[in-house]
Amino acid sequence: MRASLFVGGGCPEGFRPVLWLLGQGLGGEAPLPLPPGWGGLRREAVAWTPYRGHGLRARRGPRLEVELRGGTYLLAVEAGMGEGYYLLSLDGREVPGGSLEGLAAIPRFNRCR
Numbered sequence: 866m867r868a869s870l871f872v873g874g875g876c877p878e879g880f881r882p883v884l885w886l887l888g889q890g891l892g893g894e895a896p897l898p899l900p901p902g903w904g905g906l907r908r909e910a911v912a913w914t915p916y917r918g919h920g921l922r923a924r925r926g927p928r929l930e931v932e933l934r935g936g937t938y939l940l941a942v943e944a945g946m947g948e949g950y951y952l953l954s955l956d957g958r959e960v961p962g963g964s965l966e967g968l969a970a971i972p973r974f975n976r977c978r
Contacts, residue, residue: 866886866929866930866931866932866933866938866955867928867929867930867955867956867957868884868886868928868929868940868953868954868955868956869925869926869927869928869929869953869954869956870882870884870908870910870925870926870927870928870942870951870952870953870954871916871921871923871924871925871926871951871952871953871954872913872923872924872926872949872950872951872952872977873922873923873949873950873951873952873974873975873976873977874915874921874922874923874924874975874976874977875922875975875976875977875978876924876948876949876950876977877947877948877949877977878913879947880944880947880948880949880977881909881910881913881926881947882926882942882943882944882945882947882949882951883896883907883908883909883927883942883943883944884907884908884909884926884927884928884929884940884941884942884953885905885906885907885908885940885941885942885943886905886906886908886929886931886938886939886940886941887899887903887904887905887938887939887940887941888903888904888905888933888936888937888938888939889902889903889936889937889938890902890903890904890934890936891903891904891905891906892904893905893906893907894907896941896943897941906929906931908927908928908929909926909927910925910926910927910928913925913926920968920971920975921952921971921974921975922975923952923974923975928956930956940953949977950973950974950977952974
């Protein structure tokens with residue numbers, strides 16, 4: 866499983882959400898109470914890099930690449946009280962498409978308002 870977290874290009878530099886993978890047998894801390902046997906992997910980016918593509922003007926932050934066994938897993942984003950937009954992307958084979966609502970939101974994401 867591969868995932869990446871992006872923030873809008875116009876968002877303040879201090880807006881740096883954290884990416885979490887939560888699931889059975891992961892151990893470690895978690896940002897919220899979890900069932901017994903569950904844990905979390907925390908990913909935060911030291912540096913956020915500029916990203917341009919698919920109409921987005923953004924900064925790419927934390928990435929997660931991990932091989933998972935069968936079971937239930939959750940991806941979560943911890944954004945705190947910061948103001949801004951983020952986009953969670955599941956990396957892999959790209960399939961064209963998207964909703965009209967999603968495409969219409971790209972300019973708002975890029976401006977971060």
